[in-house]
Amino acid sequence: MRSISVFGLGYVGSVTAACFASKGNKVIGIDVSGDKVAAMAAGKTPILEPGIQEIISEFHAKGMLTATTDIEKVVRESEISFICVGTPSQANGKLDLTGIKHVCEQIGAVLKTKDAFHIVATRSTILPGTSADVITPALEAASGKKAGIDFGVATNPEFLREGTAIKDFLSPPMTVFGVSEGKSEAVMRDLYAWVPAELFAVPIYAVAPEGYQVPG
Numbered sequence: 001m002r003s004i005s006v007f008g009l010g011y012v013g014s015v016t017a018a019c020f021a022s023k024g025n026k027v028i029g030i031d032v033s034g035d036k037v038a039a040m041a042a043g044k045t046p047i048l049e050p051g052i053q054e055i056i057s058e059f060h061a062k063g064m065l066t067a068t069t070d071i072e073k074v075v076r077e078s079e080i081s082f083i084c085v086g087t088p089s090q091a092n093g094k095l096d097l098t099g100i101k102h103v104c105e106q107i108g109a110v111l112k113t114k115d116a117f118h119i120v121a122t123r124s125t126i127l128p129g130t131s132a133d134v135i136t137p138a139l140e141a142a143s144g145k146k147a148g149i150d151f152g153v154a155t156n157p158e159f160l161r162e163g164t165a166i167k168d169f170l171s172p173p174m175t176v177f178g179v180s181e182g183k184s185e186a187v188m189r190d191l192y193a194w195v196p197a198e199l200f201a202v203p204i205y206a207v208a209p210e211g212y213q214v215p216g
Helices: 011-022 034-041 052-061 071-076 098-111 130-143 165-170 182-191
Strands: 003-007 026-030 065-068 080-083 119-122 152-155 174-179 198-203
Touching: 003 011, 003 071, 011 026, 011 034, 011 052, 011 065, 011 165, 026 034, 026 071, 034 065, 052 065, 052 165, 071 098, 080 098, 098 119, 098 130, 119 130, 119 182, 130 152, 152 182, 174 182, 182 198
Parallel strands: 003 026, 003 080, 026 065, 080 119, 119 152, 174 198
Antiparallel strands: 152 174
């Protein structure tokens, strides 16, 4: 069993939280929306999606799934944080990464005084290079620690379709994740050990900065 926190309880986050809980993990969700948090904390779904209410009800009752607005609590009580916040398109066509950067700063502030190794994995829609150029610097600046050494960074793109999201999560054609070092890769592989399809793990950085531990 892994302990997981999910930042963002919209479509991707709610499905991610529910499905990971259904696979035996202890999951705690967090969102800026008090209504979404209150719903999941009460065993109710924050979104409309076939089958998700049944999963949330069952695993909330088993104590495997809940939600809160307490950022420090979710980071300290989990070993992996999944970022599932929105990245809306801007007028110039670029993605707005304000939400992701803010969440990274919040997580990093807690990691500053957390001794245990923690992995920050992004499931939000991002472009190649975002982990190196935005996510890693934000986490390092807030924590005062080094990614790939003191904590892990990963990206885990989602391929969920409205109406079949539960099936898409539980029976994917493949699972892909980028990782900053070998420890994060091992944890992500263990987390997805139940997946019936092939897992693909790749280094998250095209060129690893000095001091980073490259996977392999």
